Amino acid sequence: MAGEERRAKIKERLGKTPVTASALAKELGVSRQVIVQDVALLRAEGLEVVATSRGYVLPDTRISRVFKVRHTDEQVRAELYLIADMGGCVEDVYVWHKVYGKISAPMGIDSRRKADEFVEKLESGISVPLKNITGGYHYHTVSADSEQILDAIEQKLTERGFFVSRES
Numbered sequence: 001m002a003g004e005e006r007r008a009k010i011k012e013r014l015g016k017t018p019v020t021a022s023a024l025a026k027e028l029g030v031s032r033q034v035i036v037q038d039v040a041l042l043r044a045e046g047l048e049v050v051a052t053s054r055g056y057v058l059p060d061t062r063i064s065r066v067f068k069v070r071h072t073d074e075q076v077r078a079e080l081y082l083i084a085d086m087g088g089c090v091e092d093v094y095v096w097h098k099v100y101g102k103i104s105a106p107m108g109i110d111s112r113r114k115a116d117e118f119v120e121k122l123e124s125g126i127s128v129p130l131k132n133i134t135g136g137y138h139y140h141t142v143s144a145d146s147e148q149i150l151d152a153i154e155q156k157l158t159e160r161g162f163f164v165s166r167e168s
Contacts, residue, residue, distance in 0.1 A: 001028065007038050011047065018055030064091060064143040065150045067157060068164040070136045073129060075162070076122065080115035082156050083142055087149045091141040095134040105130060107140075137164065 001009075006028055013019055013027070021035040028035070039049055039056060050057050071079055083090050094104035109115050122129060131138035144150050157163035 001030075003038065003041075006030065006034075007042055010035070010038055011042065014049060014056055014058050016057060016060065018052055018057050020055040023055070062089075062143040062145055063147065063150065064141050065154075067140050067142055067154065069138060069140060069157060069162045070131070070164050071162045072136070073122070073132070076129060077115055077119045078160070079157070079162050080109050080118065081112055082160065082162075083140070083153055084109060084111050084115060086144075086153050086156060088142045088144045088153050091143050093130055093138055093140055095130055095138045097133060103130065103133075 009028060010024060013024065021032045021039070024035045025032045039051075043049055048059055050059055069079065080090060089110035090107045092104055092106050094102055097103055107118070109118060121127075129138075142150065142153060144153065154163060
């Protein structure tokens with residue numbers, strides 16, 4: 001196998017899950033040192049490859065933006081569906097409390113299934129949404145694959161009346 005073809009296969013194989021040089025070498029029928037050299041060449045070409053103790057990975061290329069929003073308890077599911085359906089992930093929720101400061105919680109909601117699980121917990125009476133301690137105002141860090149997706153999410157949040165400008 002030629003070097004260019006091998007490096008193309010290495011690029012295909014790299015992702016968020018670590019893969020060792022030894023594993024790549026075995027898969028591609030070359031020595032570990034050849035893989036190390038190939039990774040160095042890929043880095044020189046501009047590919048950001050991170051070496052961890054468990055193997056090579058590509059860094060997360062998703063970008064994020066914070067949205068200030070406000071809605072009713074009944075609209076929680078609609079807000080989460082809107083973001084997930086457009087390719088976003090609601091990474092967290094936080095509020096600014098006048099006494100306690102920033103209060104936050106991780107969410108990781110990137111699908112309707114996860115949104116449904118979250119809303120079902122709220123509807124069970126276990127607790128109320130964090131937004132309720134600040135009159136409905138809250139913030140979400142939303143990640144996506146591109147600025148265009150985040151722009152589209154902001155536009156849809158605005159159209160639905162959920163988005164609150166930073167000045168408010």
